[in-house]
Amino acid sequence: ETSRIMENLASGYGKWQNSECVNMKQALMDLSDGSGRVPTNKFYSQSATADYHFSESLEYLRHVGALDESNPKNPRVRIANYMAGPSNCIATSSYYSVCCISE
Numbered sequence: 001e002t003s004r005i006m007e008n009l010a011s012g013y014g015k016w017q018n019s020e021c022v023n024m025k026q027a028l029m030d031l032s033d034g035s036g037r038v039p040t041n042k043f044y045s046q047s048a049t050a051d052y053h054f055s056e057s058l059e060y061l062r063h064v065g066a067l068d069e070s071n072p073k074n075p076r077v078r079i080a081n082y083m084a085g086p087s088n089c090i091a092t093s094s095y096y097s098v099c100c101i102s103e
Contacts, residue, residue: 021100083100
């Protein structure tokens with residue numbers, strides 16, 4: 001019984017987290033030029049009233065495969081790779097992680 005209750009709690013928490021992920025992805029898509037990528041200058045320069053303020057380092061973005069440096073003068077953040085990165089996991093233990101759902 002306790003196990004089932006915990007599974008239901010985790011499932012509900014995961015669904016809530018996913019709604020946050022959907023909102024974050026939309027915020028990133030709004031910054032994109034339609035390519036699924038966000039120029040780093042836009043990624044880092046959100047207004048004070050923005051819902052999300054992104055602060056992951058370029059090194060982190062590079063490490064998780066979210067940094068597109070094909071044009072060194074205009075590096076961009078790959079939205080899909082960023083969303084799948086560990087910085088978007090809000091609950092982690094040795095048994096589970098609550099992260100954005102991979103589309």
